[in-house]
Amino acid sequence: MKAMDKNLSNEVVRWQEKLFKRSIRRQMKLRKIKRLLGVVSNQRALEICAGDGVISEQLRVDGGSWTTLAATAEAQAALGYFLKEEVTVLQNETIEAPDQSFDVVVVVDVLERMRDDRAFIKECHRVLKTDGRLIISVARKTIFGQGGGLLRSIAGLSWRRRGLERPGYSAREFFDVLKDGFDVPETESYSTCCIEIPGLLCESLANKLARGPYNLPPENAGTEEFYHYTKLNAFATLVYPLMWLFSRLEGVFLFVMPGHNMVAKTKRRVWRERRTPILIDGRSIAEAALNTKIGTAAPF
Numbered sequence: 001m002k003a004m005d006k007n008l009s010n011e012v013v014r015w016q017e018k019l020f021k022r023s024i025r026r027q028m029k030l031r032k033i034k035r036l037l038g039v040v041s042n043q044r045a046l047e048i049c050a051g052d053g054v055i056s057e058q059l060r061v062d063g064g065s066w067t068t069l070a071a072t073a074e075a076q077a078a079l080g081y082f083l084k085e086e087v088t089v090l091q092n093e094t095i096e097a098p099d100q101s102f103d104v105v106v107v108v109d110v111l112e113r114m115r116d117d118r119a120f121i122k123e124c125h126r127v128l129k130t131d132g133r134l135i136i137s138v139a140r141k142t143i144f145g146q147g148g149g150l151l152r153s154i155a156g157l158s159w160r161r162r163g164l165e166r167p168g169y170s171a172r173e174f175f176d177v178l179k180d181g182f183d184v185p186e187t188e189s190y191s192t193c194c195i196e197i198p199g200l201l202c203e204s205l206a207n208k209l210a211r212g213p214y215n216l217p218p219e220n221a222g223t224e225e226f227y228h229y230t231k232l233n234a235f236a237t238l239v240y241p242l243m244w245l246f247s248r249l250e251g252v253f254l255f256v257m258p259g260h261n262m263v264a265k266t267k268r269r270v271w272r273e274r275r276t277p278i279l280i281d282g283r284s285i286a287e288a289a290l291n292t293k294i295g296t297a298a299p300f
Contacts, residue, residue, distance in 0.1 A: 012081045012217045013053075015229040019206075019214065020054040022236035024243045025191055025199045026215070028250075029137060029261065030055050032188050033106065036265035037135050040064035043103035046127065048090060050109040051075025051216045053082035059106065067102075069095065071110045072163075077219035093120040097127045104128075107136040112164045117177050125181040125271055134182055134266040139168035140189070140258060156204055174262060180273050182266035189259035194246045196260040202239055206232055 020026055033055070041063035048069045049056060056079055060066050068083060069090045070076035079087045088096070093116050105124045114120040124134055159167040169177070171187075178184055191199070206214040210228045217225060 008221060009081050011226065012221045013057075015226065015233070016054055016081070016215065016217065018233055019229070019236055022233070022240045023215075024240075024247045025195060025203075026052065026055065028190050028195070028247075029108075029263075030058055032190055032263040033108065033135060033137060034059070034062075036186060036188065036263055037104065037106065040104060044101065046095075046097070046102045046105045048095075048105070048107045048110050048124075049075065049079070050113070051078040051213075052108065053079050053217075054215070055108060057082045064104075067097075071113050074213075074216055074218075078216040080219070081217055081221075092116075093123055095123045095127050099126055100129045100132075101127045102129065103132050105132070105134045107134065109137060109139075111136060111138050111177070112159065112166050112168060115165050117165075118180070121177055122181065122271065125268060128268045130268065132268045134178075134268065135263065136178075136266070137261065137263045138174060140260055140262050141168040141170050141173075156207070157200065169262070171258075171262070174264065178264070178266055181268065181271040183269055184264050184266050186265040188263050189261070190250070190263070191260045192250060192257055193260070194249050195243070198239075198243060198246060202236075202243070205235065209235060 037059070039062070040059075043064050045059075045064045045066045046069070047056060047059060047066060048071070050071045051074060056068060066085070068079060068085070068087045070079055070087050071090055073089055076087050076089050090110075093114055105128055107124065111117055111120065121134075128134065153161075174187075175184060203214075209231050210225075212218070214228075214232055
């Protein structure tokens, strides 16, 4: 029975890896994260993710000692097929680890799930070593992206339906969450509308074929899942050339519009809360400047 379970598990991993090779968006995410992550050999790394086991598996290729926390119980079950070590579920915003335990923390598609995102970032800061770094990926709020609403609702992929706390972040909101404890020397934007819109439609159809998130295999996968994977692979093979063609335009579109996803490389520094100064009348300095005629002492 155990041998059969292992064979089934290996078969799930094989199919998921095949589907990953047909997903332009997931491959782009992995490339961006790995480039900003850099060298991890001989380092302790913490991954906090939403359950994409192929990405978790690939992050370990370059070495390092890894620990993984799953955002949900469903993510924990999916990761169990790919990772040999035990995966625990993140409890609210609390990371069960001593202070300064890790050289690097990698957060993949989790910040949008945190009710108190600032408390979560503070926890990431706490478990990082003094010279540690945080690599974090989030969705950007755009008209057609996570915050677009209508298109995602039609596709059945709205942020509320996916159990998120928010639709994503603007660049300003993203830096605001990080500013108290991290410097952000590098940020990459990727997946413009030429990739995101057709990719969104493909993801919706794939989830319908899989009868759930196609990249999160259930805990007790069986022959029914393999039947779905066969249809999914045929569908992915059919649309892949078109998605690849759209991806060739990505560089051109990034010059005129932001990508729908962001990955930031940050460097830990001493935690210090940075508050926006507020004047006695309740306005910020920026608001006061906008309502003042600069260069004149006249009261009009």
